[in-house]
Amino acid sequence: MGKRYSQTEDDYIQNNYKRHTYFEISIVINRDPRSVRERALSLGLKKANRKDWTSDECLTFLSNIVLPDKELAQILGRNRRSVSAKRAWFRNKIQLANEAMRSA
Numbered sequence: 001m002g003k004r005y006s007q008t009e010d011d012y013i014q015n016n017y018k019r020h021t022y023f024e025i026s027i028v029i030n031r032d033p034r035s036v037r038e039r040a041l042s043l044g045l046k047k048a049n050r051k052d053w054t055s056d057e058c059l060t061f062l063s064n065i066v067l068p069d070k071e072l073a074q075i076l077g078r079n080r081r082s083v084s085a086k087r088a089w090f091r092n093k094i095q096l097a098n099e100a101m102r103s104a
Helices: 007-016 022-029 033-042 055-063 069-076 080-103
Strands: none
Touching (some): 007 022, 022 033, 055 069, 069 080
């Protein structure tokens, strides 16, 4: 196990993780970038680099839903993981709508 983080280092991470990369923070506090990332996660800090889906993207997705995730990702300019998650989200919404219609 490596050197423990001081309160000063934790404070620096908490105050700067949104504005700076883990690499930049690691230089300032003299730590490995992977260690800084792990420490940030253990402190409950998470970088949000999520890009919301536009209405046009959703329509394109639904118009091409029969395509595999990899192809849809290329068409939409998104990664495969994002497309896979959106497919699961749509499946869930459709399932909920079907259940609501059955019980009505």
